[in-house]
Amino acid sequence: MTGRTHEHGRTGLWATALCAVLLTACSGTDPQPVPATPTTGASSTPSPTPSPRPTSVELTDTYFAQGQCAAPVSDRDARVGGVTTYRVASCTDALAVATVTRRSPTVVVTVESATTEPGCEDTTDLTIDLAANLVRATGAQGTDGAMTAYACLRTLREPHPGDPGNGGGFKIIKGDCVYAATGDPGGRTVAETRCDGTGAHRPEYRIRELVELIAPRSTAGGGSCSDTGGTVLTLPRYSRYGKGLPKLACGVPL
Incomplete structure (x- = not known):
């Protein structure tokens, strides 16, 4: 008698479970999702918005x-x-x-x-x-x-880069030393370097005189340094920002 009672109880439990499944399927209602467990250590603070550029x-x-x-x-x-x-x-x-x-x-x-x-x-x-x-x-x-x-x-x-011979400053002046810049087929366009030889480039000329006439590049080849006994050189643009046309100078080979 006891065995039948246990069997009957198991049958009742199966029937109850089956009814629950059928009721869910027929109702057309999707099962509610289980809320996700928050990740440990994750920050919920939103990232700060960068300030707009003026x-x-x-x-x-x-x-x-x-x-x-x-x-x-x-x-x-x-x-x-x-x-x-x-x-x-x-x-x-x-x-x-x-x-x-x-x-x-x-x-x-x-x-x-x-x-x-x-x-x-x-x-x-x-x-x-x-x-x-x-x-x-x-x-x-x-x-x-x-x-x-x-x-x-x-x-x-000190030392002041703009002083004669120190290899820097605003522009090339009398007493500065220069070397032939790369990319010039004629080798007459120069750039500044230190006269004492401690710069990145060996000095090749010392500027003896400046020609104050502002002239295009094509005029440079027609200049003359016969009065000062030097070589006609074309200086880079006067300003470090590329303003102004090249000037001429008479350079003495070193």
């Missing part, structure tokens, strides 16, 4: 005014020598590298202003395109009203 920034005459000093935007730039962006700094700042000796007025970019050489002194060590520098420093897309200006600077410590 469209433009204002360039005024107070930015790198005469007498202000410049420092690279980071000490790493100062260490590796890859300085391309500067900030206005106190002249007592440990990272300050140069002081502004002359600054051009802030003007609207025109054909004339885009082709005019900055009025820096011959021994200027460094020039800064202030519009480009400000855009890089702020991350803006441009300056308000498409303004432009340049700053001429002298380094705070």
Whole structure:
């Protein structure tokens, strides 16, 4: 009797389970999904939205005014020598590298202003395109009203790259040394290097005189240095930013 009772109980359980399955299938209702278990350690905090890049920034005459000093935007730039962006700094700042000796007025970019050489002194060590520098420093897309200006600077410590023979500065001047630049079939276009031979290129000529006449490249071959006893050389464009036509110089072979 006991065995039959157990069998009857098992039969009842099977019947109940079967009814439950049939009821679910016939109802047309999809089974509810089981909620996913949150992943341990996953952050639910949304990523911060980056700040929008400013469209433009204002360039005024107070930015790198005469007498202000410049420092690279980071000490790493100062260490590796890859300085391309500067900030206005106190002249007592440990990272300050140069002081502004002359600054051009802030003007609207025109054909004339885009082709005019900055009025820096011959021994200027460094020039800064202030519009480009400000855009890089702020991350803006441009300056308000498409303004432009340049700053001429002298380094705070010696040696001064712009001094004659030191292999740098704003432009090539009398007393500088040069070497024949690559890519010139005639070998008369030159680039600056140190006169003491410690630069990347061996000096080949020392500049004895400059020809102040601004002339196209085609005129360079017709020049003469008979009065000074040198070789006619074509200097690179006056500005580090490519403004102005080449000038001629008389170079003495070394």
